[in-house]
Amino acid sequence: MNPIFADLPTTVFEVMSALARETGAVNLGQGFPDDPGPADVRAKAAEAVVEGWNQYPPMMGLPELRRAVAAHYARWQGLDLDPESEVMVTSGATEALAGALMALIEPGDEVVLFEPMYDAYLPLVRRAGGVPRFVTLTPPHFRLTEEALAAAFSPRTKVVLLNNPLNPSATVLPEEDLELLAGFCQRYDAVALCDEVWEHVVFDGRRHRPLMAFPGMRERTVKIGSAGKIFSLTGWKVGFVMAPPHLMKGLAKAHQFLTFTTPPNLQAAVAYGLAKDDSYYEGMRADFARARDRFAGGLKDLGFSVLPSAGTYFLNLDIAPLGESDDVAFCERLVRQHGVAAIPVSAFYAHRPVRNVVRFCFAKRDDTLDRALERLRGLA
Ligand code: PMP
Ligand code: GLN
Numbered sequence: 001m002n003p004i005f006a007d008l009p010t011t012v013f014e015v016m017s018a019l020a021r022e023t024g025a026v027n028l029g030q031g032f033p034d035d036p037g038p039a040d041v042r043a044k045a046a047e048a049v050v051e052g053w054n055q056y057p058p059m060m061g062l063p064e065l066r067r068a069v070a071a072h073y074a075r076w077q078g079l080d081l082d083p084e085s086e087v088m089v090t091s092g093a094t095e096a097l098a099g100a101l102m103a104l105i106e107p108g109d110e111v112v113l114f115e116p117m118y119d120a121y122l123p124l125v126r127r128a129g130g131v132p133r134f135v136t137l138t139p140p141h142f143r144l145t146e147e148a149l150a151a152a153f154s155p156r157t158k159v160v161l162l163n164n165p166l167n168p169s170a171t172v173l174p175e176e177d178l179e180l181l182a183g184f185c186q187r188y189d190a191v192a193l194c195d196e197v198w199e200h201v202v203f204d205g206r207r208h209r210p211l212m213a214f215p216g217m218r219e220r221t222v223k224i225g226s227a228g229k230i231f232s233l234t235g236w237k238v239g240f241v242m243a244p245p246h247l248m249k250g251l252a253k254a255h256q257f258l259t260f261t262t263p264p265n266l267q268a269a270v271a272y273g274l275a276k277d278d279s280y281y282e283g284m285r286a287d288f289a290r291a292r293d294r295f296a297g298g299l300k301d302l303g304f305s306v307l308p309s310a311g312t313y314f315l316n317l318d319i320a321p322l323g324e325s326d327d328v329a330f331c332e333r334l335v336r337q338h339g340v341a342a343i344p345v346s347a348f349y350a351h352r353p354v355r356n357v358v359r360f361c362f363a364k365r366d367d368t369l370d371r372a373l374e375r376l377r378g379l380a
Contacts, residue, residue, distance in 0.1 A: 004126045011119055012347040016331070020341035026372040029341035031167070031313045033363035035287070037233040038273065038280065045269035057264035059256055061089025061240070068271040069225075069240045076281075077199075077210050079223075085245040088252060089267055091259045092237035093197045093226040094120055096251075099258050100193050100222050100241065101128040101159070103250035109158035114144075116168055116348030118195065121161055133157070134350055139318065139357055140307050142169040144177040149184045157190045162211060165198040165311035168345050168359040172206055172310040182214040191247065192217060197226040197239075200281055202311035203289040212242070219244050222251065227270040232284070232363070238262055238270045288313065288363055295362040298373040303380035313363035316345060320356040322380060327355050334358075339375045 009015075016029035036042070060066065066083040073079040081087055090096040097120060105111065107129030113121055114135045125132055133152040137143065162181065165172045173181075185192050192211050199208040212221035227238040239262075241251060296306050296315055304322075309315035324330045327344035335341045345357035362369060 002127070004123060008123055012343055013119070016335070016341045016343060019335050023335055023339065025335045025339045025341045026368060026375065027341045028360040028362070028364065028368075028372055029335075029343045031361045031363070032234045033232040033288075033313065034365045034368055035232045035363070037231050038276070041231050041233070041269050041273040041276075044272045045265050048265035048268040053264040053268050055264070057261055057267060059260055060252060061087070061262070062264055062267040062271060065089055065240075065267045065271040065274075068274040069242070072274040073210075073225075073242065077208065078213060079210065079242070081242050082245075086242055086248060088241050088248060088255060089262050090239040090241055090255060091262045092228065093195060093224050093239040094237070095255070095259055096224045096239045096241040097121070097161075097193070097195060098124050099254035100224070100251055101125055101130065101161075102258075103254040104159050104191055104193070104222070104247070105130045106158070108156070110154060110156040112149075112152045112157055112160040112190070113350075114162060114166075115350055116142075116166070116345055116354070117161070118163055118167055119347060121163075122350060125161070130159070131156075132350070136349070136353055137166075137169070138354060139169070139316070142166060142171045144173065144180055146180060149180065153184050153188045153190070155188065157188045159191050159193050160185055161193045161195070163195040163198075164211070165196075165202060165208070167198060167312050168314055168316065168343065168348050168357075170307070170309035170312045170314045170316060172202055172208075175209060178209060178211055178214060182211060182217050185220060186216045190220070192221045194221055194223045196223055197229045198312045199225065200230050201285065201288060201313065203285060203292065204310065206310060219246075222247055227266075227273070231270070231273050236266050236270070238266050291362045291364060291366075291369065294366060295360065295369045295373070298369065299376070302373065302377055304376070307357070309362075313361045314359050315362055317342075317358045317360065318356055319358055325355060327358050331358060338379065340372045 013030040020027035070083040111130040222243040228234040305318040307316040346352040
């Protein structure tokens with residue numbers, strides 16, 4: 001086996017979900033909602049299967065979906081994308097990330113990564129031959145600084161891999177941080193690979209600003225989205241990638257030999273869903289914000305120190321006030337002795353510089369959250 005993979009542990013999401021099944025714990029670890037997703041979008045997928053949308057669709061994606069993606073981002077984020085040359089459908093954001101890194105990086109190129117980072121990033125960067133340069137973001141605000149960026153960028157920087165809103169910190173970068181990063185990308189002639197899968201899951205009146213929309217970034221940004229997060233259908237694995245034609249050419253070459261295509265029935269249903277009116281998106285955000293408030297309120301009442309959550313399905317606890325200094329050991333005890341699965345945030349750092357933060361998924365029914373709160377009683 002390639003040593004990059006041989007040395008890797010099983011992903012923390014799989015480990016924690018398996019432990020939750022084994023112990024009967026309430027699973028607030030892996031990020032997936034209890035909500036079954038919009039009934040009309042699911043019905044569309046079923047219809048498409050029955051109607052016979054089951055053979056290979058075009059490699060770049062169903063034309064209907066590529067047009068729907070371009071229209072969706074024009075409407076929500078003011079982007080002007082050509083569906084023919086600037087939009088491609090992938091099997092989830094994960095395939096888009098893998099393909100983009102394969103296509104953009106040559107061995108020895110440097111890739112700036114912001115930790116905490118989604119756990120797929122580092123192995124994919126390494127396997128593509130990239131050399132990681134880390135910018136370490138720390139609680140509670142997880143902000144970018146000029147000094148940290150200056151230390152990470154170099155003339156060898158090829159790609160900057162940004163996740164905004166950020167999983168697991170549940171933060172949304174302020175405009176000024178994005179401007180700062182855009183400046184560095186231009187100064188060092190780097191491509192910004194933007195994992196924006198959480199773009200619609202933002203709260204308290206926030207509106208997502210894609211890095212691609214910043215001055216000077218349109219020609220150097222690859223933007224990734226995922227229907228899994230837009231429709232609470234995380235198992236569907238329908239993603240989209242948007243890039244200017246000169247970058248899309250390489251991405252398409254990688255995609256054609258990674259998966260080639262993505263189930264057409266799901267693509268048809270996602271195309272339908274992307275055109276849903278604003279009330280769907282507002283309702284989805286309001287439901288998740290309500291669940292966040294219920295869970296955060298319950299945790300605070302129990303005496304826990306809760307970090308703010310501006311977006312994503314997650315909120316984090318600072319366990320330092322509990323006298324805890326090892327999030328992994330804490331999560332082990334939590335699942336085995338108290339029956340609640342959570343994710344140690346140090347799993348998102350390359351060298352575990354932060355060990356006092358634990359991530360919970362609040363995208364659950366009230367009774368699930370209440371059951372978890374009951375089991376956490378007495379711990380703080
Ligand atoms: N990137 C981030 C930041 C994520 O949180 C996730 C999954 N939650 C993904 C990528 C994977 O998305 P997909 O399931 O569409 O592959
Ligand atoms: N993105 C999900 C999370 O952060 C997990 C996805 C996965 O299990 N690979 O929890």
